[in-house]
Amino acid sequence: MGRLILVSLICCFLAVVVTAEDPYLFYTWKVTYGTIAPLGVPQQVIMINGQFPGPNINSSSNNNIVVNVFNNLNEPFLLTWNGIQHRKNSWQDGTPGTQCPIAPGKNFTYHFQVKDQIGSFFYYPTTSVHRVIGGFGGLRINSRLLIPVPYADPEDDYTVLIGDWFTKSHAQLKGLLDSGKLLGNPDGVLINGKSGKERKSRPLFTMKPGKTYKYRICNVGTKTTLNFRIQGHQMKLVEMEGSHVVQNVYDSLDVHVGQCFAVLVTANKKPMNYYMVASTRYTKKVLSATGTIAYVGSKIPASPILPPAPVGWAWSLNQFRTFRWNLTASAARPNPQGSYHYGQIEITRTIKIVNSNPVVGGKLRYAINGVSHVDTPTPLKLAEYFGFPEKAFQYNIIKDNPEVAAAKPATLAPNVAQITFRTFVEIIFENHESTVQSWHLDGYSFFAVAIEPGKWTPEKRKNYNLLDAVSRHTIQVFPNSWAAVMLTFDNAGMWNLRSELTERRYLGQQMYVSVLSPEKSLRDEYNIPDFAELCGLVAGLPKPHPYAGA
Ligand SMILES: *[C@@H]1O[C@H](CO)[C@@H](O)[C@H](O)[C@H]1NC(C)=O
Ligand SMILES: *[C@@H]1O[C@H](CO)[C@@H](O)[C@H](O)[C@H]1NC(C)=O
Ligand SMILES: *[C@@H]1O[C@H](CO)[C@@H](O)[C@H](O)[C@H]1NC(C)=O
Secondary structure, eight states, X not given: OTTXXXXXXXXXXXXXXXXXXXXXXEEEEEXXXXXXXXXXXXXXXXXXXXXXXXXXXXXXTTOEEEEEEEEOSSSOBOEEEETOOOTTOGGGXXXXXXXXXXXXXXXXXXXXEOTTOOEXXXXXXXXXXXXXXXXXXXXXXXXXXXXXXXSXXXXXXXXXXXXXXXXXXXXXXXXXXXXXOOOOSXXXXXXXXXXXXXXXXXXXXXXXXXXXXXXXXXXXXXSOOEEXXXXXXXXXXXXXXXXXXXXXXXXXXXXXXXXXXXXXXXOOSOSSEEEEEEEESSOXXXXXXXXXXXXXXXXXXOOSOOOOOOOSHHHHHHHHHHOOBOTTOOOOOSOOTTGGGGGGSOOOEEEEEEOOOOEETXXXXXXXXXXXXXXXXXXXXXXXXXXXXGGTOOBXXXXXXXXXXXXXXXXXXXXXXXXXXXXXXXXXXXXXXXXXEEEEETTOOEEEEEEEESOOXXXXXXXXXOSSOOEESEEEEOTTEEEEEEEEOOSOEEEEEEESSHHHHHTTOEEEEEEEOTTOBTTTOOOOOTTOOOOGGGTTOOOOOOOBOO
């Protein structure tokens, strides 16, 4: 937290125009390569300010976050803030469809407000396959003082970033995908950058006997669902991707790629050390990492007997069904209008997202409804904003209700669907494959109303949870199953809908939704920031400011 300066209302001189501005958090981040050996083999990773994982951002609802990112890699780089909604401001979302990448040796300042959000999130690179070798870190949003939180203040608040891990270099991993091969099985699992197999491993966390701690667990990995558990301790689930949930108690949690959970753990067992365990699910060989939690004042080592992981994905589906939104907890909510009554809003559009034949021209690609996305030299949002989208891409090339054309190869093209501002839309993710998928939408939370085996039909709507489904931003889909989410598209901008599994995202399983306000008003969307880089077709052009008024 060294570089963090909190400027709360020093701007009194401007008080005439700027009243009660929300506090600012300033960060300067240097992105570099670095070498670590978490699995015993020295390898190149991406560090931020010399740290792997990168620094934690610790903010409170409505804070303004300013991160000046210096790219000292030899490749273009971008970061996205998974789950941060950037209301009216897709300019800060950090995807190749919304901004020009930060060139090597250059810097870009992200400037966004965590408006009306609380919870546990993380950031990660969206360029190339950088995420596989690091550049990720935790991002938490605390409730503002005075806003009641549905549990007592924990003694401390810990971030636990878990993920599968490869020992191959970035060039090797990218080379595999570029030549149409998969990355294969990961080589291990890391917890906060460590495997637990290091010769001298110090405790990752400490707990004082009798006290309760919050652990925020996120799966920052590449492709593998992980089961997380702590020897001898149960976890009380309190929050998930920005929503307070009904506080059930779990022995272990399946954390799919891209997801975050916050749990409370009380140090009420025999004072000694305990292992936390993150182990792979649905892989032939189970890989795991351990991290030590030490009770303060005790030197007794943790037992080598690790708690077992659950077996099969039906267990995970049942666990999903126990997740409920806490309807009575007061908390910041980005879109409170109607959010309690989502079950009564009329669905205006149903979009079914289906995998299709992954091969294009003999090479492995992944697709959505027959289209395998490719990034354009001119970011999609810039082409649209400058008024000539047709020079960069074509809208709406996929169908909402695709036939499952398994035999037909996918088309390579930028994939952008227009969605009418403020409409209430249902998205069905249908998985016809034998692996678990994980889907994420930027700019929004959605109500995760159902996951079921089989194929989706309109009759399945009677099985939806229309009362207290959790509002979140990432959802898994089990093999040969479907998942349904619902949301109001009330956040104007260009937003990435993507597989959280890096090899699939990189090979085209992503798309953008363009949500435009017909009003062209600053009330609905911000103009491009003055400091934004321009590239591709818009390089050197004067910046238009089409949105006016407030
Ligand atoms: C995070 O922010 C909260 C609220 O401002 C503060 O109480 C807490 O000490 C901070 N934690 C860390 C680790 O900086
Ligand atoms: C780059 O960093 C400098 C400070 O070192 C800052 O003044 C400038 O605004 C930054 N540029 C961008 C595009 O963020
Ligand atoms: C939901 O939040 C309320 C209000 O903060 C709290 O009193 C209650 O215990 C929570 N309910 C559950 C089931 O977790």
